[in-house]
Amino acid sequence: MSFSNNLKENVIRSAGVDPKKCMKCGKCTATCPNGNEMEYKPHQFVYMVEKGDIEPLMNTDSIYKCLSCFACVERCPRGVEPAKFIEAVRVAKIRKQGENHLKADMIPDLLDEDLPQQAIVTAFRKYSK
Amino acid sequence: MQEVMKNKAKELLASGEVRAVIGWKKGEFCYDITPAVFTNAEEIDNGFIYDDFCGANLSKYLIKEAHKDGKVLVFLKPCDTYSFNQLLSEHRINREKVYVVGVSCDGKVDIEKIKRTVGDGIIALSSDGDKISVETLYDKYEINRADALAERCVNCKSKKHVAYDELLGDEGEVLDSKRFDEVEMIENMTADERFEFWRNELSRCIRCNACRNVCPACSCEKCIFDNDNSGYVNKAPVTSFEENMFHIIRAFHVAGRCTDCGECSRVCPQGIPLHLLNRKFIKDINTLYGDYQAGEDPEARGPLTSYTEKDPEPSVVTDKE
Amino acid sequence: MVKISFEKLNSLFEKISEKYDLFVPTKKNDGQSYFEKWEQGKTVSDDLNTVRSAKDFFFPQHEDIVSFKLDGKNIEITDERREVRPFVMFGVRACDVRSFSILDKVFLSEPVDTFYKAKREKGIVISLACQKPSETCFCTTFGIDPTEPEGDIRAWKGNDCYYLEGVTEKGNALLSELSLEECDRTEVDAQIENTKKILDRLPLGKLDTDSFGGDKLKELFDSEKWASLSESCLGCGTCTFVCPTCQCYDIKDFETGHGVKRYRCWDSCMYSDFTKMAHGNPRLTQLERFRQRFMHKLVYFPANNSGEFGCVGCGRCLNKCPISMNIVKVMKTLKGEN
């Protein structure tokens, strides 16, 4: 997979959803079980990605506060799916650091049969270059 | 069977129940049978025949005959009964004026196939179960009956009589035929191969109209291709376009109405496998809109005069890989 | 008489092809034979006859006559006649060869059909004697000898060679160009004798034309048998289009979008729009149309052509009619034999 230099485009592409569909209702944040712990709340992720304000998102620990519970994905009335942006920012950050927390060949041993497909795919996306 | 049929015909003529009998009349040789109308016992005794070569579908003659006064008896083979039903559903035949006697059929023999094996000069033929003995001016042959069966009989779709007033023999059953195999084979070719295939076939067309005139579904009062005023009048295959046009439109006009009786291919003097066009439509209709056999039920609504909201879009064709 | 061995046939054909378009009967993948332009690799079919008759060469199914182009108020007229390359037809059977002389009577008598004439002049016919006639053959009824066919050159197929004999000036000229090996008639004579024995056994060999001809017009026209004969006729044109002697055509205009192309194409008296005129159609029912076809061949044609019948007994209609109705059945029925 080749990445262009445009961070915003990369994040949107890896998220696979369209931030412009957001009507700014805030239901994602309302529904987020960990929202109050986050510096940037789910709806802000969507808004800021759209604005191209990715750097602050990459540097906040909010990306690790997201539990990937997908409540926001489930309840978003417009199909924007904020968790996917948070995930995309996380991936962007990892890639930018250029250092993997795990080596790719370590993954097979860690695979658990009950692991959700989403997590496996996410892992591959994170750890592949 | 032939004797039973003759007796039935004579009986109904004698009783005045029917004024005429539509059947098959023996010819000059042992295979050139002609559809004929018999009006008395003598004609039946002299000419009536029912054998391996009585392939002609008699249902279309009813359009003309059933307009005359009185009732007419017709002998229909299973596949002919589908055509009969289809004509009924299109109001082309007055049911009250027809007495249908269903006759069983164990497949008809294609004389062309025999000739291809034994050559010219056939002077005698006799069928004995699985074998056919042929005597020509030059030699004697014995061939498997199965090898001489017409294509439409090899791939017979149904031996079931779907319309009759009286049956001579069993009602029969719908068969599980392989009639779409050849269509599928063509579908699996590349577009270029298909084009080549059909150019090779259709370029032989001489526009004799035999396929159209024998077809029970092609029973228009005036065919658009004969109608000077239609804008499509097309008398000779002057260009490849006209060859294609005639056959595409003919197949389209009978789509959903064609019972796959196979008469078109039987009569084509140029040996063009016209049934493969009609079967393509039947196969598509079955796949896209659900199984439909024209003529099975005279009350059914044809696939091109009905629809569902969920029908596939034309893009299933135009966008397919 | 000259001969050419089978091995050398190809080089002979090659040689002919240098100056002429050469057509030979070839088997197609539908199992039937057609006249096709010869090229390397094509072999001569052994079939008794081709599906379509040889008349196509002189009287094709359709040919352009003239075209019109409208430009403002001007009409531009172009003769669409194409220059015909000299051609040779190899392997034409006796019946088809005879059909040419029947067509000649129609197209070459005044007013001469120049389209036909041009092709006829450019064509050289190499006929081929029959050895294995079919049950549907009845050319002898019309005085045709299939063992010694007419044509510009006649040929026999021997065991390992073809025998050729010039008949006409045109034919002899071509033969001399080809400089083939001279030979005697021994094998040919033996073959003719043998074939004649078979001809005697043909089921239709005894068919005669006694009851037909120009003088039988009224009696035959009024026969009540036409009704049952035509009863199951589909009104298609198969018999007409495979017939070597049917010569009727229609003239049609095709609007191309930038002009009109006028062409002629075969017509069939079996068709409901045959000879349709402004007032309508002179033959309104299939009975009348059916009768026309056979009356033409058996009565009207001989009446106008010193007794020659408009049929050559090739048997194509016997093979091809979808309902197996044909001139033999018609003749026998009218004679009261059926």
Next chain:
Amino acid sequence: MQVNEFKPKIVAFCCNWCSYAGADLAGTNRLNYPADVKIIRVPCSCRVNPLFVLRAFQRGADGVIICGCHPGDCHYTTGNYYARRRMTLLFSMLDYLGIEKERTRVEWVSAAEGAKFAATMNDFVATVTKLGENKRLEDLRCKK
């Protein structure tokens, strides 16, 4: 730029109520699509006879597109449902005969979809241009 660039001839049958209005809207919004597309107004997509489609190819068209109301929105309630079946079968037959299936298309364009109309036409013209001249269903008599 090539001098003899191939310009396809495209016939578009548009139903009066939806697609023709959609084409009008494309015009009103100044949405460009190639001039190769010429529209014939028909009351409903169900008025389009397969004969018209073949006729267009005979006369030199390189592509034929039929546009109608979206299924369920037909002005005549059911017309486009019939058109859908007819055209599906026709296209399938053309494909079966080895004639390029990309030369024909059915597209549902509502009166509000001017942008879709223009986009569809752009796409269709591009597809047909790529295919080049219609050879397989041409009638040589109609060529200039």
Next chain:
Amino acid sequence: MQRIGVFVCHCGTNIAGTVDVKAVAEAMKYENGVVFSTDYQYMCSEAGQNIIKDAIKEHKLTGIVVCSCSPRMHEATFRKAAQSVGLNPYMVEIANIREQCSWIHKDMATGTEKAIILARTAVAKVHLNAPLTSGETPVVKRALVIGGGIAGIQTALDIADAGFPVDIVEKLPTIGGKMSQIDKTFPTLDCAACILTPKMVDAAQNENIKIYSYSEVSGVKGFVGNFEVTIKRKARFVDETKCTGCGLCTEKCPQKRVPNEFNLGMDQRRAIYIPFAQAVPKIATIDADYCTMLKTGKCGVCSKVCTAGAIDYTQKDEFITEKYGAIVVATGFNPIKLDKYDEYAYSQSKDVITSLEFERLTNAAGPTAGKLLRPSDGKHPHKIVFVQCVGSRDTRECGKSYCSKICCMYTAKHAMLTREKYPDTEVYVFYIDVRTPGKNFDEFYRRAVEEYGVHYIKGMVGKVIPEGDKLIVRASDLISNEQLTIDADLVVLAAAIEPDKTARPLATMLTASMDTNDFFTEAHPKLRPVESPTAGIFLSGACQGPKDIPETVAQASAAAAKVIGLLVKDKMKNNACVAHSDENMCNGCSNCAKVCAYNAISYVDKEFRMPDRTTRVRRVAVVNDAVCQGCGACTVTCPSGAMDLKGFSNKQIMAEVDAICK
């Protein structure tokens, strides 16, 4: 041979900017049959039309082509102009060189070339045009209104006032619709019943209005001016002519446990009931699903107490057929079902209610006699959370992608009224946007905030969790960028509204089109907003789209005006472009009739002379010109080509194809 005139319009620079109009006019002069060709600044102007009229007279034109804007714009104009000088209007064809040419091409050469082809195509068509005349059919001077809500009532009243008889078909036992369930109306806070019930009574008493309550439309045949409608009168087991509406039966009926739909199931009624006190007609109805007598044959209490002898347990559904000239659809709306919205706990807690339920809770005739009490325990709620956009603007399967339009205002109303009556109650409104376009609407909303202290919070509720007797509301406040948790006593959901479920089958019967949300489509979104594209079918109220009461009433009166405009005519001009069958070619196969959506094709047995001079009776198709709408479905189904369409004939379309491909 036609004598054709071609008129090329500049449309100012709209056309002339990218099409060389003079070149087009010049090129047309050489087209076959064209005897006159010119161009002009604005053909649709009076001067332009005069050019056309003069040319028709002077050059004895038999057909004209106007190269101008879309025929959808000015075809009628030019047809009228032609007709005024004696040329049949159907001898006019339009070449659309504006919308489909000059406006989409930027380059003069391209535009001109295409314009010439389009003009040529129109000329080719005109060659084959034939004068058409439309037939006439008498108009039945009676209207049908389907739905007896405020929309239907208003439409019926207006039509009746103009002197035409009108019938209302209402599926419930009473007319009144949703408005009868509403307590107060925004922004004036009038009592809904006070303004609605007089209209209901007017409708009942108007001589020109006949109300078929507890009835449904079960079949529609015919066409504009001549509809034949079958109405199913459901058995109510009470003789309408005898029942006096005294209500005694509804008190004595022993079956007391029937959920009362008028109060949205928040209380109970009897098996025999009158929906509410002001019901029109005020007639009792037996609910067959609950009536012991009808179910078991034992009881008969109502029959015993009825002094009028109106109870009739043997009553059956009855079908009547009536003729109408016009039909108005006023089938209204319903709030969507909220069972898919688990997060709001609507199915889990009785104290999560919809706004319509809230209306009943505050209505004096409601289950709590107008006191705002919690449905679960009957206590006063002290903290109420209103949630807007529940299901509206929601693109998921369970929601509606559109804005329901009325929720912002009624929520403001609810919030305001709550604060007014119960000042000790905290009221929160969660909103995405507050949409208040309307006279005095925004002022109303601001009053709720400024005068009544309603807490408007921009953000959405994410989850409602019932906990003890509280409802924990988890929400976001987007302005302060924080998550909120409110322990509410009552949660009110502003559910999206959707068209009534009966609308879809009705649309099929009427052959009226609908959008994907099942709202009826209007003939033109701006210029013909109260007509369906199907002639003679009109739209009133929320069946066409979400509407508040004033808008509904406005549209209802507009629809009535359209109906009156139709009914005052004695005769209707039929569509001239109809199908026609050539009986000489017709096979009588019936396929055309099968695809006809209008039952316009029938068959007759006709005697024909055969070529052999005998006669034969053949079945042939006959098209009813008055019913045919001219779609052409039959023409393609017909294999012999016997069926053709006037104005869009096979030959005309082929001539167009040929001209384009030339």
